[in-house]
Amino acid sequence: DAKTTQPPSMDCAEGRAANLPCNHSTISGNEYVYWYRQIHSQGPQYIIHGLKNNETNEMASLIITEDRKSSTLILPHATLRDTAVYYCIVRVRGTSYGKLTFGQGTILTVHP
């Protein structure tokens, strides 16, 4: 699976958009980009995923660059409850078991 690089930490003001970057420069054409977050002492929560196109759901938007070497997760109006560790994960399509391998993630702190 392609390796991902994320900043260790980021801050965001409540009510503003939080833009979390992820670099996956070695991604191949058959790999998905997944985002999860983990709020302290809870299980990881699925946010969104994409292959080539940008995606949006009720939680967030995922912007994938045209060359697919990087992506950005956007939380449009961050709240204090969005403070969490955010993981960007690349998963190989069609693998026998679709392994989800977590990196170190980005600690997002939303402050008042």
Next chain:
Amino acid sequence: DTEVTQTPKHLVMGMTNKKSLKCEQHMGHRAMYWYKQKAKKPPELMFVYSYEKLSINESVPSRFSPECPNSSLLNLHLHALQPEDSALYLCASSQEKGAGNTIYFGEGSWLTVV
């Protein structure tokens, strides 16, 4: 509804005890997973079950023994654990194996080995 239920939420056990962690999902998912998460570290995959058969064992010590009695249940039997096995144990499930299937996690079971 994406819900994976794990019990117990907290478990304290001695090194000679035998205990089990339980996981249940009623989403009709056919793939189930155990992950282990040490403090301040990301989750690490332990086991993958697909259609109730063990598909992947990530070189986990035999003191951890998984079991999938039916398509909705996944157990992790614990025996002769060490203090360093203290961690958050996460169960997860997905419709099928394969990267196009989103994996959903439970809230985890906190295990302390004394």
